[in-house]
Amino acid sequence: MTHDKTPPASALSGIAIPDSQLARDVTQLIRDTEGELLFNHSTRVYLWGALLGKRRNVAFDPELLYVAAMFHDIGLTPVYRDSQLRFEVDGANAARDFLRSRHIADADIEKVWTAVALHTTPGIPEHMHAEIALLQAGAGMDVAGRGFEQFTDAQRAAVVDAYPRGADFAGRMIDAFYEGLKHRPGTTFGTFNDDFLAYKDPGFVRVDLCSIMLNSNWQPDSAHCTHSAAGHGGASCA
8 A cells, every 4th residue: 555644844844745636536547557666756856855845946837846756757657658659758648648638727737748758758758848847856855865965965865754754765667667668668769767677687688879870871971980999989980
């Protein structure tokens, strides 16, 4: 059964789970779709992101951030992972469909879609709308401890007490990613998601963009090039 306990507002600087009808609906949907691992992870991601937003004095919409956080990993679940799209896009599309069915403004839907779609793409979300940046920051904190020192001991304890990580959180998250990605390895190209496949599957071969370029349909270009085995495997052209 999913553990669900509201963290004390005093420990979280007044941050709380949104209590609108929209938020309650998304909570129920994700609770019905995800197991305890991903449900608790997604809720913590919201709380970390919201806490960072308050710490940085950034204006954001808690409801939109909550929806994005709750949908951000739904593309790894059995119900939503049967496509050949990136799992992030599956989640973004599911969030968009959910919000459209509630007649949410297109601009807000676009923020949520982008936040979910880009949450595993480093170096870009932090320069976009607050909800997009905070979702990635919250996910990074919960999965890899990025920004760990920006939270007080009391904040970390309150969040994890309310939504526990459980034993071997990292190992179980790696398994969840692997199960959600193993049938569509090509979608991990260009992201760190191929790390999960490489870790779990000794036979997994990463896509190499240099090899793709050197063996592309532009092969006439390489007729005048020799692939060097020295250095970083660069090509020298006449």
